[in-house]
Amino acid sequence: MAITKEQIIDALRNVDDPDLKKDIVTLGMVRDVEVNGNDVSFTVVLTTPACPMKDMIQRACENAVKYYVSKEATVKVTMTANTSSQRNGPVLPGVRNIIAVSSGKGGVGKSTIASNLAAGLALQGAKVGLVDADIYGPSAHIMFDVMHEQPKLINVNGRQLMVPVESYGVKILSIGFFTDVNQAVAWRGPMATKALNQLLNDADWGELDYLIVDLPPGTGDIHLSLVSAVPLTGAIVVSTPQNVALADAQKGIAMFRMPTVNVPVLGIVENMAWFTPAELPENKYYIFGKGGAVALAEKMGVPLLGQIPLVQSICEAGDVGRPAVLQQNTPQAIAFLELAGNVARQVAMVNANAGTTAVVS
Ligand SMILES: Nc1ncnc2c1ncn2[C@@H]1O[C@H](COP(=O)(O)OP(=O)(O)OP(=O)(O)O)[C@@H](O)[C@H]1O
Numbered sequence: 059m060a061i062t063k064e065q066i067i068d069a070l071r072n073v074d075d076p077d078l079k080k081d082i083v084t085l086g087m088v089r090d091v092e093v094n095g096n097d098v099s100f101t102v103v104l105t106t107p108a109c110p111m112k113d114m115i116q117r118a119c120e121n122a123v124k125y126y127v128s129k130e131a132t133v134k135v136t137m138t139a140n141t142s143s144q145r146n147g148p149v150l151p152g153v154r155n156i157i158a159v160s161s162g163k164g165g166v167g168k169s170t171i172a173s174n175l176a177a178g179l180a181l182q183g184a185k186v187g188l189v190d191a192d193i194y195g196p197s198a199h200i201m202f203d204v205m206h207e208q209p210k211l212i213n214v215n216g217r218q219l220m221v222p223v224e225s226y227g228v229k230i231l232s233i234g235f236f237t238d239v240n241q242a243v244a245w246r247g248p249m250a251t252k253a254l255n256q257l258l259n260d261a262d263w264g265e266l267d268y269l270i271v272d273l274p275p276g277t278g279d280i281h282l283s284l285v286s287a288v289p290l291t292g293a294i295v296v297s298t299p300q301n302v303a304l305a306d307a308q309k310g311i312a313m314f315r316m317p318t319v320n321v322p323v324l325g326i327v328e329n330m331a332w333f334t335p336a337e338l339p340e341n342k343y344y345i346f347g348k349g350g351a352v353a354l355a356e357k358m359g360v361p362l363l364g365q366i367p368l369v370q371s372i373c374e375a376g377d378v379g380r381p382a383v384l385q386q387n388t389p390q391a392i393a394f395l396e397l398a399g400n401v402a403r404q405v406a407m408v409n410a411n412a413g414t415t416a417v418v419s
């Protein structure tokens with residue numbers, strides 16, 4: 059009996075997307091099914107290029123064809139992605155998702171997380187931008203080793219737009235490109251909001267899967283207006299295991315959930331979760347406490363997106379301007395990549411639940 063396309067599609071109805079909890083045919087992820095004798099090929103279009111379950115889904119597809127259709131089939135699956143989005147308005151039409159990285163407390167590693175998340179998503183094939191909106195202490199230009207660069211200006215349809223500076227595959231705009239590092243920036247709320255709006259709107263971002271926004275610390279008025287000024291897909295809250303940081307993280311989550319703000323919280327990241335000395339990579343010392351972030355995530359009903367160890371090389375990487383996620387196969391790189399994958403998954407779930415996921419070819 060010759061294999062038919064219909065048989066292949068029916069077989070693939072047995073393969074579920076584990077996050078979206080529907081089969082990949084119903085989700086419209088299967089394209090270009092071709093059958094030539096025993097040679098079967100098709101494409102699976104995932105909702106993010108950073109999908110950590112990519113290999114698993116691919117194997118499930120191959121197995122489904124062999125099991126439900128024919129053991130003799132030779133299956134070629136092409137895995138691609140079309141990042142889901144709820145945004146199709148006039149604001150930043152090429153940007154599919156805007157994700158804020160925030161913390162209640164300062165100095166917990168927000169910028170470190172934002173940079174490594176951005177570089178990690180780019181490493182996995184996503185188109186990524188990073189906006190450093192921390193007017194009080196911009197750092198993205200340092201963490202990506204572009205502090206001596208200046209965004210160029212281009213004219214697009216009569217508008218002057220900034221061209222983000224690119225480093226490690228990430229398009230970057232930072233307040234740091236425009237302010238003197240020695241000068242303490244003491245802007246008031248409306249100016250901060252205006253500056254953030256300009257970094258977002260008066261820039262030539264092109265097509266982006268994810269635009270990461272590194273916010274200044276806090277849950278005050280300025281912060282609230284910054285958050286409300288941006289059409290966010292979701293927010294990530296960074297905390298250390300310390301109780302003071304966790305209490306502020308909880309305030310941060312509450313702020314995003316205020317009816318006037320109403321931004322989905324993608325989850326919590328626990329930074330400096332444990333200390334690991336370079337010479338004893340297997341050892342974990344819980345110097346700031348243990349278990350608090352897990353408990354907070356549970357209490358607030360949000361995922362724990364990742365736990366990042368306190369290691370000297372993360373700090374050094376920030377100073378030399380090469381994100382630690384690029385230190386291949388180290389515990390810190392693995393932790394940051396896992397975080398990036400989890401963020402991508404949560405974004406896909408938020409978009410799917412919004413029910414208005416734009417499917418763009
Ligand atoms: N996991 C880590 N291991 C080692 N050092 C870290 C880690 N996370 C952050 N750091 C270091 O801690 C310092 C503060 O981190 P970072 O600047 O990312 O915090 P922040 O929350 O953005 O601070 P601010 O509130 O001032 O914006 C930096 O020197 C950074 O390199």
Ligand SMILES: [Mg+2]
Pocket residue numbers: 168169170192195197
């Ligand atoms: Mg910062």
